Amino acid sequence: xxxxxxxxxxxxxxxxxxxxxxxxxxxxxxxxxxxxxxxxxxxxxxxxxxxxxxxxxxxxxxxxxxxxxxxxxxxxxxxxxxxxxxxxxxxxxxxxxxxxxxxxxxxxxxxxxxxxxxxxxxxxxxxxxxxxxxxxxxxxxxxxxxxxxxxxxxxxxxxxxxxxxxxxxxxxxxxxxxxxxxxxxxxxxxxxxxxxxxxxxxxxxxxxxxxxxxxxxxxxxxxxxxxxxxxxxxxxxxxxxxxxxxxxxxxxxxxxxxxxxxxxxxxxxxxxxxxxxxxxxxxxxxxxxxxxxxxxxxxxxxxxxxxxxxxxxxxxxxxxxxxxxxxxxxxxxxxxxxxxxxxxxxxxxxxxxxxxxxxxxxxxxxxxxxxxxxxxxxxxxxxxxxxxxxxxxxxxxxxxxxxxxxxxxxxxxxxxxxxxxxxxxxxxxxxxxxxxxxxxxxxxxxxxxxxxxxxxxxxxxxxxx
Numbered sequence: 001x002x003x004x005x006x007x008x009x010x011x012x013x014x015x016x017x018x019x020x021x022x023x024x025x026x027x028x029x030x031x032x033x034x035x036x037x038x039x040x041x042x043x044x045x046x047x048x049x050x051x052x053x054x055x056x057x058x059x060x061x062x063x064x065x066x067x068x069x070x071x072x073x074x075x076x077x078x079x080x081x082x083x084x085x086x087x088x089x090x091x092x093x094x095x096x097x098x099x100x101x102x103x104x105x106x107x108x109x110x111x112x113x114x115x116x117x118x119x120x121x122x123x124x125x126x127x128x129x130x131x132x133x134x135x136x137x138x139x140x141x142x143x144x145x146x147x148x149x150x151x152x153x154x155x156x157x158x159x160x161x162x163x164x165x166x167x168x169x170x171x172x173x174x175x176x177x178x179x180x181x182x183x184x185x186x187x188x189x190x191x192x193x194x195x196x197x198x199x200x201x202x203x204x205x206x207x208x209x210x211x212x213x214x215x216x217x218x219x220x221x222x223x224x225x226x227x228x229x230x231x232x233x234x235x236x237x238x239x240x241x242x243x244x245x246x247x248x249x250x251x252x253x254x255x256x257x258x259x260x261x262x263x264x265x266x267x268x269x270x271x272x273x274x275x276x277x278x279x280x281x282x283x284x285x286x287x288x289x290x291x292x293x294x295x296x297x298x299x300x301x302x303x304x305x306x307x308x309x310x311x312x313x314x315x316x317x318x319x320x321x322x323x324x325x326x327x328x329x330x331x332x333x334x335x336x337x338x339x340x341x342x343x344x345x346x347x348x349x350x351x352x353x354x355x356x357x358x359x360x361x362x363x364x365x366x367x368x369x370x371x372x373x374x375x376x377x378x379x380x381x382x383x384x385x386x387x388x389x390x391x392x393x394x395x396x397x398x399x400x401x402x403x404x405x406x407x408x409x410x411x412x413x414x415x416x417x418x419x420x421x422x423x424x425x426x427x428x429x430x431x432x433x434x435x436x437x438x439x440x441x442x443x444x445x446x447x448x449x450x451x452x453x454x455x456x457x458x459x460x461x462x463x464x465x
Contacts, residue, residue, distance in 0.1 A: 004134060007031050007097070009123050011139035012039040012115075013423055014158045017393065019056040021138075022064075022096065023081055024160045029094040029133075030079060032061075033122040035115050037098075049396060064096055074100050101125055116144045123153055140423035161394055163433040167416070167426040171210070171439045172278075173446035174262060177217040177225075199225070199237040209235055212272060212445035214262040224258065226265060229442070240265045251299075251344060253291040259449045260284055266445035267292035267411065270302060274401070276389075276412045276435050279449030282458050285413040286387060287340045293383040293411075294344060297365050303383040303409065306366045309374070310387035311396070311421075341366075371396070374403055381407035389431040390414035391421045397430030 007029040014021050015036070022030060043054040060082065068077045076095030081087065099122050119137075127135045137148045137155040148155035164170060178184065189200040203209070213227040215237070229236040242248060243255040243264045250268060255261035259279075266275045267288060277285045296302040341362060371392075386392075386400060389412040397412075404410050414431045426432060438444040452459050 005029075006134045006136050007126070007130065009033065009119070009126065009135065009137045010036065011119065011137065011141060011144060012036045012043075013140045014138055015040065015057045016043060016050045016053045017140060017158065017423055018161055018395075019053045019060060020085065020087060021158060021160065022057070022060055023079055023085065023087055023093070025079075025094060027091050027094050029076065029097060031097045031126060031135075032099070033119050034099045035118040035122070039115060049393070073098060099126075116141070116147060119144070120147060120151060120153065123148070124151065127153075159428075161433070162427045163394075163429075163436040164427055167432070170432060171435060171446060172448035173212075173439075174214045174216070174259060174448065175209070177215050179217075179219065181217055182221070197239045198228070201235055201237065203230070203233050203235055207235070210439045211442040212266065212269075214240070214265075214447065216258060224261065226262070241268075250288075251291040251295045253287060253344070255288075256284070256453045257451045259447055259451065260288060260453070263288050263447045263449065264292060266447060268296070269445070272443055272445045273404070273408070274410050274412075274434075274438055274441070274444040276431065276438070276444075276446045277449060278414060278416065278431070278435070278446070280415050280417060280452060280462070282452035282454035282462070283449035284453050285449060286385075287343060289385050289411045289413060290340050291344060293385065294362065294365075297383060298362075303407070304381045306383045306385065307369055307379060308366060308385045308387065309369045309371050309400075311371060311389065311391035371400065374400055377403050378405040379403050379408045380405040382409075384408060384410045386410065386412045388414055389434075390416045390419050390429045391424065392430035393424065394428075394430045394433040397434050401434070 005028065006025075008025050009031045010021060012035075018024075040054045040057055043051055044058065045051060063082055064077045064079065067080055071077075074097075076097045079093040079096050081093070101122075123135060123137060134154065137145070137153055138158050139145055139148075139155065140158055142157075145155035145157070184204055185199075185201040187202070191198055209215070209227045209230055211227060211230060215225040215227065217223045217225075224240045224242075225237045226240050227235055228238050240262065241264075243250060243261050246254060248254075250264055255264055260283075263275075263277055263284075266272055275289075277289065279285050290306070293303070293306040297304070297306055345362065382405075384400075384404070389397070391414075392400070401410055412431055412434060414429075416426045416429055416432060419425065419429060435446050439446060452462055
């Protein structure tokens, strides 16, 4: 890690990923090559998230230029925080510098004028003009960072939006209790209320639990518990419902393992407004979420309808206006929905007419929506499922979750091992961000599903291939 005063050169993808990156380098200076300004200008048109971010960067830059009061640009512009922007920055801010030396317009036919190479050339010139300062390139493009290191340029990923340093440290929502748990808590209080058994225990060393944290004790004394409340070094625990038997199912679906049982408890709990489910393909995330949604929409009438959306591979890009409706355009992305609806409709129904009628009834209560048109909406009494949430940025995640109105419930599903969008990693994904930030809230729950339940063929293939 470079020490002392530094000057950070920002790549275009950093600013389009986080427009506030300009103000996140504390007392250090920031340098923007002319190529970056040209790429921002080219990306400003459109309704996608990246286009909005490009326009926001331009507004920030314009405000900074105005605040410079006509001072020579080569002296730098003070990175004064805009009004209303709260980033918790301390100390005197650094200065913003632009490339004022000769600039070559990018030409795709000439390798030496490719945008990445022009940025590297600008950094080399900057190092020569400021030899006493450490120059660091910040880019989310791993290939540009490799090129930079070949030219002995220090290069780093943009890590300010990283939820945690190591993905293995992410809260998984399920913990195994020590074998001597009952002996260690011999003074616990227990009682039964409304058909549920509760325990109040005093927290011991190593018992760092969160609200709605799932606990289990393996072995002969197997028990599955959920933390209801953590207060004054005491925890209130409740024995969870068992959805693993035919007499107690959710829309005909029963849990096949411990994690699925914990997930169904969270999905069916009306006091939990936000649920995140992580797991590899085949662990049952979408099926459990849909089954719980149908049970609460059709049977209990707790919610008016199910709204399902997902981050398409081209996240945030315009899905177009013609031909077809919003729902018809999203249908190709929703194969998981149709696959799981086949399981949830009664397979024993003999007549094709009966199956069709059931499908029509279910689809009338399930609406498919595009993420592009979520901004400005409010969902009242809706059960919202966000699939493939690992492909969302923290900002996109915030945009969707803040759409929730009174009586709504949001479920985020994803597998962070299958991130399809560039510039996102396991530690910077919006899904990872949401899990980490919501773990302490009493109205949220998280479960990491580990066992695949598709078929013995799928299970074996995931192990050996």
